């Protein structure tokens with residue numbers, strides 16, 4: 001077994017304090033940004049200083065935890081009873097849910113935390129403001145360890161599946177992944193990248209390929225950073241190289257994350273995922289979606305109903321990186337764009353910038369969760385995730 005290097009930490013939390021690694025500044029600068037309240041939580045999520053479906057939910061919940069802890073500590077009189085606390089929490093959760101629309105984890109967490117708070121506020125013996133505050137803090141804080149535990153299980157289940165379904169045989173695999181699904185998208189270890197970590201830890205990974213993942217470059221800036229940091233054998237490819245890679249290299253599987261999986265298995269994930277699934281099908285390569293069960297939205301029957309975030313076109317026409325020969329970055333401190341942003345497109349051109357696309361279930365080989373691997377029944381083109389999660 002390969003010695004596990006410490007994985008990067010996107011989120012630093014202790015009661016009363018939250019910091020997030022500013023991912024707009026990676027891989028060139030490691031800067032942690034304080035998140036003292038829900039408004040800043042909304043900001044760091046919306047500007048993608050922190051991103052990744054699980055991380056979005058966790059940072060939203062913990063930004064409210066810090067907000068609630070400091071507000072209650074500073075002025076207990078502002079919270080005369082349990083109802084005043086639950087109203088504060090519900091209002092802030094409603095606001096945090098407006099930060100980004102596609103990743104269902106944020107909405108699942110908000111719903112679950114609201115239920116916990118409502119139960120605490122109506123419990124007997126009669127609830128107090130403090131008892132409801134503590135109920136929220138405990139539930140929000142538990143998300144950190146739970147996410148890491150889920151990701152370790154996803155890694156184990158996914159690695160077993162990929163080794164068992166390697167189209168090239170043998171006990172070592174080469175895989176391709178898209179976007180960033182590692183410690184920078186979660187509380188730690190990661191989902192699709194967690195599978196890669198598990199394979200590497202057990203000496204079953206001969207090589208990992210990652211796409212740059214235009215336009216935000218989660219692959220070249222974040223996944224490549226994680227892989228290099230942990231000395232996992234890896235190669236960066238342009239998004240446009242994926243089909244040529246599958247044609248010329250013995251790729252055992254394509255592994256991706258998910259922002260929202262519909263009940264039938266249709267999956268919304270980073271833009272570019274759909275075309276990877278198409279080329280995987282063409283080349284007979286297993287296409288594996290890795291996500292915690294909190295990314296599965298049983299309320300949505302098919303991918304047609306998944307809201308797809310469209311982001312500002314500036315993210316397409318401006319490239320991110322370090323200006324060569326510069327002191328590093330564009331000189332703006334704490335801006336909402338990555339360091340060294342340069343304009344790379346003809347001024348005046350129109351831009352379409354959907355942040356996600358939907359991969360239909362019939363192109364997906366398996367949905368790997370912390371509970372195990374869901375596959376389609378023989379002859380079926382869709383998954384039955386409701387039964388799988390029952």
Ligand SMILES: CSC[C@H]1O[C@H](OP(=O)(O)O)[C@H](O)[C@@H]1O
Nearest residue numbers: 051052053181185257258269270
């Ligand atoms: C485990 S992260 C899941 C998912 O989130 C990423 O999107 P974004 O970077 O815009 O937050 C990407 O789609 C990942 O696959």
